[in-house]
Amino acid sequence: MSTDQSNEPQQQPPGTLGAMNRKPDHGEDSYRGSGRLAGKRTVITGADSGIGRAAAIAFAREGADVVIAYLNEDDDARETAKLVEAAGRKAVLARGDLADPEQCRSLVETAVTELGGIDVLVNNAAYQMTRESVEEITEDEWEHTFDVNIHAMFRLVKAAMPHLGEGASIINTSSVNFDQPKPTLLPYATTKGAIANFTAGLAQLLGDRGIRVNAVAPGPIWTPLIPSTMPPEQVAEFGKNTPLGRAGEPKECAPVYVLLASDEASYISGAVVPVTGGKPIL
Numbered sequence: 359m360s361t362d363q364s365n366e367p368q369q370q371p372p373g374t375l376g377a378m379n380r381k382p383d384h385g386e387d388s389y390r391g392s393g394r395l396a397g398k399r400t401v402i403t404g405a406d407s408g409i410g411r412a413a414a415i416a417f418a419r420e421g422a423d424v425v426i427a428y429l430n431e432d433d434d435a436r437e438t439a440k441l442v443e444a445a446g447r448k449a450v451l452a453r454g455d456l457a458d459p460e461q462c463r464s465l466v467e468t469a470v471t472e473l474g475g476i477d478v479l480v481n482n483a484a485y486q487m488t489r490e491s492v493e494e495i496t497e498d499e500w501e502h503t504f505d506v507n508i509h510a511m512f513r514l515v516k517a518a519m520p521h522l523g524e525g526a527s528i529i530n531t532s533s534v535n536f537d538q539p540k541p542t543l544l545p546y547a548t549t550k551g552a553i554a555n556f557t558a559g560l561a562q563l564l565g566d567r568g569i570r571v572n573a574v575a576p577g578p579i580w581t582p583l584i585p586s587t588m589p590p591e592q593v594a595e596f597g598k599n600t601p602l603g604r605a606g607e608p609k610e611c612a613p614v615y616v617l618l619a620s621d622e623a624s625y626i627s628g629a630v631v632p633v634t635g636g637k638p639i640l
Contacts, residue, residue, distance in 0.1 A: 361604060364594040366585045371487065373582030375407050375434050382580045384412040385609035386441060391419030394620045399473040401465065403427040403456060403514070404483030406434040408581030409531060409574075412608035413480055413615040414438050418445035420616055425450045425469045427483065434582075448473065456483055457505035462513035466521070476521045478619045481511040482531040486546035488588050500545050507549035511556060524568030527619045530557050532573040532630055537639040550575075554630050561628035570627040572618045577634030580605040601636025 362380060369377050384407075400417050404410040406428035414424045415438075424442050426449055428435040435451055442449035450472040454461040469476050485506040489495050511530055522528075536554040539547035554573060561571035578584075578597035584605075585593050597605025611633050617623050618631070632639045 363580070363596055363605070366590070366593050368590060369582065369586035371485070371583070371586040372429055372431065373584075373586030374431050375437075375582055378582060378585065380580070382408065383607040383609050385415050385612055388609060389416050389419055389612065391416070391421065391445070394420045394616060394622065395478070396421035398422040398477040398619065399469065399475050400478040400480065400619070401425040401427060401469045401476055401514075401518075402480040402482060403465075403510070406431040406438055408583060409576060409579060409608045409611045410480070410482045411438045411441075412612040413482065415441050415445070416612035416616050417478075417619065418442040418447040418449070420620075421447070422478065422619075423448040423473050425452050425465070425473065427452045427454070427456070427465050429453070429455055429483070456510035456514075457502055459513050462510055463517045466514065466517040470521055476518050476526070478527045478529070479514060479518050479522070480529045480531075480615060480619075481514060483510065484531065484546070484549075484583070486543055486583065486587050488542045488592070489544065490542060492544070495545060503545035504549055507546065508552045508556065511553065515560065522569055525621065526569045527623070528560070528569065528571045529615055529618050530571070530573040532557065532575045534575055534577040534632065534634045534637055534639055536575060536630070538637065557630065558628050565627060570618075570623065572623075572626060572628065573630045574611060574614050574618070575630050575632045575634065575639060576606065576611055577632070577637050578605045579608055579611060579633075581608060597635065600634065604635070606633065606635055
């Protein structure tokens with residue numbers, strides 16, 4: 359697989375896989391399951407591509423049924439569904455904007471109707487945009503970033519609570535930016551810090567119910583979000599400043615989500631797990 363990012367065409371956010379020259383590796387040809395999530399009913403937001411698709415593939419191959427929540431990337435989402443179904447599991451497509459509180463509630467209702475309940479909630483959808491100055495950030499953009507990245511997590515968790523029993527797992531996608539905020543991603547980085555604290559507090563709040571809450575903190579991962587939200591010169595160098603010297607692939611995040619969703623992680627709660635290519639975080 360090529361790792362050349364220098365000729366990647368710019369896209370409009372949120373970006374699609376079809377428009378990318380260098381395709382991310384979601385584990386389509388490499389992930390092998392072993393029944394670690396057998397029968398778990400799962401909701402994954404932002405599951406059309408990137409980390410969400412990689413998690414959906416891995417979860418399905420580990421035995422989970424998956425609700426694939428996405429904004430409007432229909433072709434990418436349908437392909438994710440095909441990959442889940444090819445693993446012999448049920449795939450449910452759920453299109454909609456999680457910035458809308460009603461869509462968050464509707465997503466949970468869809469999962470309960472189609473799967474019969476929820477065992478794992480993966481809050482992964484996110485919005486970001488590069489801005490070189492504070493003045494460039496509009497109030498609408500600031501509020502939209504918070505609506506998608508953190509407010510939706512609260513709304514989804516609250517809607518899902520009546521359906522989450524002992525042993526359930528909530529997994530939130532934070533970022534290396536929670537500890538090392540990139541100034542040109544100010545709204546995004548700020549929400550990622552909020553997600554880390556939301557995870558830590560919620561884990562304590564739900565511990566007595568036997569519900570675990572954890573977060574994954576990816577570093578630079580190659581997804582459609584990158585060429586649709588960063589200028590070409592940053593896209594070309596994306597990930598090269600890590601100790602491993604490259605951007606990560608979505609498939610390299612998936613095993614962490616599998617672990618945190620599995621019963622093997624029965625004593626892991628309140629954790630933020632870095633997948634950063636060697637960049638240390640607190």
